[in-house]
Amino acid sequence: MPKRLRQQQLSQVIEDNPFMTDEELTQRFGVSIQTIRLDRMELGIPELRERIKQMAEQSYDQVRSLQLDEVIGDIIDLQLDKSGISLFEIREEHVFARTKIARGHHIFAQANSLAVGVINDAIALTASAEIRFVRPVMLGEKCVAKGYVRSVTRGTAKVDVTTTVNNEIVFEGSFVIFHSKKERGEGGAPDANSD
Numbered sequence: 140m141p142k143r144l145r146q147q148q149l150s151q152v153i154e155d156n157p158f159m160t161d162e163e164l165t166q167r168f169g170v171s172i173q174t175i176r177l178d179r180m181e182l183g184i185p186e187l188r189e190r191i192k193q194m195a196e197q198s199y200d201q202v203r204s205l206q207l208d209e210v211i212g213d214i215i216d217l218q219l220d221k222s223g224i225s226l227f228e229i230r231e232e233h234v235f236a237r238t239k240i241a242r243g244h245h246i247f248a249q250a251n252s253l254a255v256g257v258i259n260d261a262i263a264l265t266a267s268a269e270i271r272f273v274r275p276v277m278l279g280e281k282c283v284a285k286g287y288v289r290s291v292t293r294g295t296a297k298v299d300v301t302t303t304v305n306n307e308i309v310f311e312g313s314f315v316i317f318h319s320k321k322e323r324g325e326g327g328a329p330d331a332n333s334d
């Protein structure tokens with residue numbers, strides 16, 4: 140593949156999935172890791188950690204219901220009472236030693252903390268959850284959890300979270316979140332001044 144075409148495709152692939160590692164890009168394009176790194180440098184595309192950091196800094200809102208060190212995974216996009224995205228890389232401490240499969244409670248914890256974190260309230264707690272593990276997650280895989288607030292009413296919110304690895308669904312959850320806000324704006328929309 141000519142360099143110019145490869146770089147155009149590389150730029151598009153990273154724009155579509157900013158969580159791709161250089162190793163994954165190497166496999167995708169069939170070139171050496173040095174070639175991928177040179178292409179990224181020429182295109183001005185930072186390495187994965189820097190891309191994640193930039194996305195986190197561009198996040199619109201700050202988590203109110205949890206301390207950042209209480210959130211499982213890295214929040215990279217957050218619009219309170221609307222949606223959020225977090226990234227969680229499965230490391231040795233998250234897997235069973237023999238099988239290298241992630242322990243389910245880590246996958247759940249990422250989704251649960253995102254569901255709680257997306258609520259615009261200082262107090263938000265999980266009241267209930269319906270969850271489904273779709274497939275095992277392995278050591279080294281990167282879980283991207285996307286949460287969407289379906290509804291916010293007096294005292295509760297409903298949040299759906301879908302977790303994917305390489306755009307393949309690995310976990311789904313529907314959470315009911317208790318919150319302490321008593322009043323909401325008209326039509327069920329969150330009232331920014333109701334804190």
